[in-house]
Amino acid sequence: MKHTIGIDIGSGAVKTALFAFDANGKPRWLAKRCERIRRRDPMTLAQEGRDGVLADAGLGADDVAYVATTGEGENVKFATGHFYSMTTHARGGVFLEPGARAVVDIGALNGRAIYVDERGKVLSYKMTSQCASGSGQFLENIARYLGVAVEEIGPLSQTSQNPEKVSSICAVLAETDVINMVSRGIATPDILKGIHLSMASRIVKLLKVTGIKEGKALMTGGLALDTGLLAAIREEMANEKVGVEAVAHEDSIYAGAIGAALWGAFRHDRLSALERAAA
Amino acid sequence: MTATIPPAVAIVQRCEALFDDLDFKAVKAWKAAGTGRKAIGYMPVYVPRELVHAAGMLPVGILGGGDSLEVIQGDAYYQSYICRIPRSTIELGLTGRLDCLDGMLFPSICDVIRNLSGMWQILFKDKYVRYFDVPQNYQDEIGGRYYVHELEILRDDLGKLRGKPIGDAELNASIAVYNDNRAAVRDLYAYRARKPWQAPTSEVYLLLRAGMVLPPEEHTKLVREYLAAVDEFPRPKRDNARVVINGTFCEQPPLALIKSIEMSGCYVVDDDFMLVTRWLLDDVPADGNPLEELSKAFLHRSASTAAKYDATREEKGVFLLKQVKTRGAEGVVFAAPSFCDPALLERPMLQDVLAKHGVPYTAFKYAENTGQMAPIREQAGTFADSIKLWSAA
Amino acid sequence: MTTAAMPASVKKPQNVQKEDAMWLQKELINRNYTELATAHQMGRKVSATFVPGNLNELLMCFDFARSLPETNALQNGMRKKSGKMIMDAERDGQSEDVCTYVKADLGMMMGGEVGPTGEVLPRPDVLLLSYTGCFTFMKWFELIRHKYGCETVMLHVPYQGEGKIAPNMREYVVKQLKENVIPTLERISGVKFDIDRLRQYMRESQKAEEDLVAVLQSAKNRPSPIDGYFGAVYYIGPIFTAFRGTPEASQYYSVLRGEIEERVRQGKGPVTPEGEMGEEKYRLVVEGPPNWTSFRDFWKMFYEEGAVVVSSTYAKVGGLYDFGFRHDADRPLESLAEYCLGCYTNLNLPSRIDMICRYIDEYQADGLLINSIKSCNSFSAGQLLILREVEKRTGKPAAFIETDLVDPRYFSAANVKNRLESYFQMIKQKRTSGVGHDLPRTIPIAAAH
C-alpha cells in the first residue's frame, strides 16, 4: 500500500491531507489537519501537519512515498516535490466533487477561478490582480469591525433585505465606506450582503473569463464555508445567466492539499517507472 | 589560488553590470574615447539604428528604470493608470542620467510614447528630439514613399548634428554592420531554442540588453563569444515546458520575473524582448539605395507586434504561430505591462488564433518594478505543470 | 454647376422656432440611430469610423449610413448602459486596464448590438480606420474585424510630432485617400466617387463651422452665455458626427447661433439642466473629455458653485475651427487631409499647451482644470506636464481630477467634489487676498542641471 501526503501552505492556514492508494491506484483519504497560521512560522506548521496526519493514521515518516507541497510551500525541506496551487486545487476539487468543471479558490488575499476538465486538468484560469480589493482578508476585517464572528457572516448575510453595495474599488477605502454605512444606520446583514455581492460579481467575472459554460463550480479555500458568499455567487450567476451551478463541499478547504497528495502519487509512479527503465 | 571564472559566466557578469548601470557609464566611456563623439537614445521597438551608426554616433536603447530606480519625479508626470516606462524614463532624464545623450528618438509605439516625445521637447530643450513616425500602410508607393521621406529627414538631421551629411556609402557600411549583428542574434535565438538549458533566457536577455549600450560591432562579437563559451560546458537539462513569451516589446519585465518564469518550470524558446535587434527579419541589401532598402525591409520583411497594423484579419497571429511552430514551443505566455493598451488589446486576438490552432497559453500582467513574484510563479508554474503533467496522460 | 444629391434621409426642414436648437439636436442624433437601424432594410451600406478627423463628407458621397462607435459608447454611458457592456467585454477577455470606449463598444456588440436608443444597430459593411490622434483606434477596429470579419480600410494619419503639418504628411494622406480609401469605398458601396458631390458637402460644412465658432467664442462675454464644456458637448454633437455637411446641420447651427447671440444681448448666463445658472463666479478652461456616466452630477458640481467653463479642448476634438481651419471645397482632398492631421489629439504636447494658454488669456479664465480620463492615453499621458507648464506660463492656478469616460466604477463623486471645492475655494481666496505671489517655485536640484 502506497501513501502520500499533500501540504497546502496558504497565507491564512496550513492544510495537510494523507492518502493511501490500493494496488489499482484507487485513492483513500486517511487523515487531515488544518491549522490557522496566526503569525506563526508556516514551515513549522507544515512539519506539525505532516506529523499530525501520520499520527492520526498510525504511520511513520518512512511509510510515505511522496510528500507534495503546494501554495507557498516551495521551500519545505522534507517535501519530495512541489506543485503549483492551481494544479492542485483543480485536481483536489474534482476529487471532492467529480461533477465540478470549475474550481474557484478564494483565499485570504488572492482569488482564482480555474476551468478544468473531468480529469482535473487545468484548461484555463484567471487570477485576481495585484490589487487586494475584494479579498477574504477584507471581509474578515470588516466582520471584526462589525463585531461579527467568522461563522456568523454567512447566516447573517442571508437575512439581508436591502443589500448595500460597496462602491470603492480599493479595499482600504471600502473599509471607510463601510464605516460610513454604519453611521448611516445600514443594518449589519445588509452591509455583509453588499460585500458578498461585490465579491461575487468579481468571482463570477473571473469565472466567465475562463470560458466555462456549464457544469458545477466548486468553491474551495476557506471562504467556501461562507454560505452567504455562496448564496451571493448563485444570485450573481443567475443574474448573469451563467449556466454554472456553484457548490461547496465541507472539505473544500482541503482541496489544495488533496490535489497535492494525488499528484504526488502520480509523479511517484512516473519516477519509479523511469528508475526501473534506467536500471 | 582563486578559480578562474568560466568565460560564459564572465560574459554574463559583464552584461549584468551593464544592465545594472543606470548611469550609462558604458556610453560615457565610449564618448570619452574619441573627440566629438555623440550618442542618440531611442526606445528599442524599432528605429533604423543604421542611420545613427552611419553618422558615427552610438545608438543607445533606453528601457526605463527597471526595478531598482526610485521614481520620484517621474510619478509627478504620470497618473497611476499609465504604464511605468515613461515615468522611469523621465526620471532618468530629470536626474541627469541621460545627459550623455545628444538626442532622443521616439518611435511610433503608442500614444504614451508619442506624448512623451512632446514632453521631452519641453523638458530638454537643448537636445535633439524627434518623434520618428513609421507607416501603417505597407505599399511601397504610399507608405514606402512617406517612410523614405521620414528617413531622409532623420538622415539630414543627424548629418547636421555631426556637421557633415551622411553619404550612401557610409549608410551601406552601417547596414552591413547591422546585418552581421542581426545574424549573430538570430544564431543566439536559434541556439537557445535548440538547447534552452544551455542558454537560459535570463542570460540571453542580459546579452541583448548589453546590445543597447554597446557599439554593434562589439555586441556582435560578444554574442558570438557567448555562444561559443556556453556550448563548451553542458548544463543540467530539466523537465521544463517550452514556451514563447509575447507582449514584452516595450516596458521590460524585471529580471527576477524572467527568472521566476524559468524557475517555475518553463524554458523560453522565443520572445519579443528588444525587438529592434530582430525587427528586420533578414539581411538588408547593403549595395543598393540604402533608404529604399531599409524601407522595403520595414514594409515587407519585419517582425510583428501590437504596435503595428495588420492589414488583413488573416495576418493576425501568423507571426506568433510561426514562432511557436519553428521553435518547437508547447505554449505561449502572454506577459503584458499593466496599462499597456497595445499589448492588452492585441492579446485577445492572438489568444483566439492560438486557441483555434490548439496552442495552450496563459497570461498575466507585470510592471518593470513588480516586486511580488509569488503570483507570477504560481501562474507560470501551473501552466508548466499542466503542460508537463498532462502531456503524459 | 452640379448640385449634389443630399442623403436620402433629408426632409424639408419645418419651420423652426428660436428655442429649438436643443430639440433639433436631439432630433438629429435620434434620427441617425433610426437611419442606422433601418439602413440594411433600405438597402444602404453602413460604415463605421471615429470622431477625431472623421471623413463624414466623403462617406456621404457613397451613401453610407454612418455609425460612430465612440458616440455610441458615450450615448450608452449617458444612458447608464455602459457599465454592463464594459463588464461583458472584460468577461470576454478584455483587460481592465484598457480604454473603456473600446470595451463598451465590444460589449454592446456582444449584447446583440442594441444601440443607445434601443434599436438594433447593423453590423458595419466597412470600417474606415482613420487612425488619427489615437493609437487605440487601430486595435479597436482590428478587434471588431477579428470578431466580425468586417472589411477595414486604413487611413494612416501621421502625428504632428514637430507641431506642424509637413507637406509630406499631407501628400501621404491624400495618396491614401486616392488610392486606398476612395476605391475601397466605391467597391463596397457600389457608388462611383463624385468629387463635386464632395465639394458640395464641404461647402455645407463650412457654413456650420462658421456658426459653431461663433457659438463657442461667445463665451468670451461676461457672463458667458454658454458653458464651453458641458454645454458644448451638445453643440458639437452634430458637427463632429454624422451630420457635418448636411443642410440640417447648417440649419441647426444657425438656429443655435441666433439663440446664443440673443442670450448675449440679454446678458444671460448658460442654461443648465436645472434652468438658468446663477451668478458666474469662476471662469475655467477645461482640458480632457468629460465623464459621461455621471454627466449631470458632474456638471452640477460646477454650476452649483457658480463655475462656468469658458473654453475646453474637448470641444475641439473633432476639429480646431477656432484657429481658422475650414473645410475648403476648392482643395477637397487636401483639405480633408489637413482636417485629419489637425485634430486636437494629433497635436503634439507643446501645441496643446500653447492652445490652452491662449484660451486662458483670450477667455479671461481664472484657471485650468484637467479632467484626466483613465481610459485615454492619448489625452492623459502628459497632462501633468501640461498642468505645470500652463501654471508656469499663465500664473493661474490649475487643478487635476481623475475620472473615466464611460466606466461608472471610476467616477468617485466624493473624491471629485472634494477636489473641485478645494479648487474653487482656493481661487476665491487668492483673488480676495492677492498677497504673496512672490515666492519662487523651487525646482528639484537634480532637475535643474
Place this chain on the structure above:
Amino acid sequence: MRCFIGIDLGSTTTKAVVIDEQQNILGRGITNSRSNYDTAAAIAKQEALVNGRFHLFREALSTTGALNGSLDRFLSQLERDFRLEQYLEQLADLEATCRRNLGTAKFGDATAGVGEALGEVFRRLAAGAPELFAPGAKRKSDFFRDIAGSQYLAVGEAVAKDAGVRYDFLLNVFDRSIIEVENRVYADSIRRHLLAALERAFVALPETAGRRSRVEAPIKGILDLDMEETYIVGTGYGRARLPFSKEHIRSEILCHGLGAHMMYPGTATVLDIGGQDTKAIQVDRAGIVESFQMNDRCAAGCGRYLGYIADEMNMGLHELGPMAMKSTKTIRINSTCTVFAGAELRDRLSLGDKREDIMAGLHRAIILRAMSILARSGGIRDEFTFTGGVAKNEAAVKALRELVRENYGELTLNIDPDSIYTGALGGATFAWRAVMEEGRTAEARA
C-alpha cells in the same frame, strides 16, 4: 470667554482645537473616528475643551503661586486621575453592555460560563486600571477602544483558558459591545470626574493637601467659567457628514495650509500624510493655498498602511518607528498596497530579511510615494512643514529628511509634536477669522 473651535474629522482620528480671542491655543482634543461621526466630533471637541480647562488651571494656579514647585506634578496627577475616572466609568458601561449583548448572543449552553468569565475579566480590568494611569505608565494608545481592547484581549485569553470557556465567545461579545460604548458621549460626567480626580490628587500628593483651599478655589472658578463655543469650523475627510451648515465647513486642503502657516509662518510647502490620503500643498506667505495634489483613489502608502503593518506584527503604531530606526541595511519595497502590506512583510521575512530592515524599507516606500505627490504639486520649497499622524513616526521623518536632502538639498523641515492637529488648527483659525474679521455669527445648526 469666547472660544473658536476647529474640528478635523479624519478617516482614522478626529481632532479638535480651541483658540481664544488672541488666537492662543487653549486646548487640543483627539479621538478615534468611529462609525458615528457626530459622536467623534462631539468627543474631540469635548476633549479639547477639557484640555483647554487644564490649560486655564495651569494659568490660574501659576498666577496665584499656590503650588509653587509642584505645579507640574500636581496637574499631571490631576490629569491622570481624571483619565482614570473616565476610564472606570466607560469600563463599567462596557461591562453592562457586554452583559446585555450576552443575553442576545446565541452561545447556547456556554452562555452561563461566558457570563462568569466576563465578570472575572472586568474584575481584573478594573483592578488593573490604576496601574495604567500611574506616573510613567506606557499605554499603547489613549483611545478607550484601544486600551480596553488590548487589555481585554490579554486578560480574556488567560481567563478563558482558566475557566475553560471559548475565547472566541469572549471576543465576540467584546466586538459587539465596543461599538456601542465608544459611541456614547459622557458629557455630563466631566465636572464630576474632575472633582473626583481632584480628591484623588490630594490623596496621591499628600504634601499638596495642606494647600487645598488655595488650590481648589481657582480650579472651581475655572470649572464654572463658561467656555462659549462662539464659532465652529469643520473640516477633514468626513466634513460633509458633520451637522454643520455649509458656512461652517472648509476644505481640508485650505485648513491644512492655514494650520501649517499658523504653526510655522514661513511655511511654503506642506506635506500631510493622514490615514488614507496624502496631500501636498503649496501655500503663499499668507497661508493661502496656491496648488495642491492628493493621492488618487488608491490608498497605497498612507497612514493606514502602517496600521496594517502594526496589526500584522502585533505592535502598537508608535513602536514601528523606533523599530525601523534600528535598521542597518536598506531593503527596497516596491508595492505599497496597503492591503498587501502584510503579505509583503511575510514574503520578506521568509526570504530571511530582518524585521527592522524591512520596516525601514516600508517607511521609505511610504515617503517615496509622498515625494512623488510633492513633486506633482510643484516640488518642495523652503520652509517645508510635515503634518498629519505619520509625522509622529520618527522613521518616516528620517526617510523624509534623507529624500528631501537627496532631491532638493538642505532646507528647513518643520515638524511640530502636535502636527496631527494642523487641520483642526486651520479650522479654528478660520472660525476666528469668520467672527473677528468678517463679523459673522454662528448660524443655527443645519
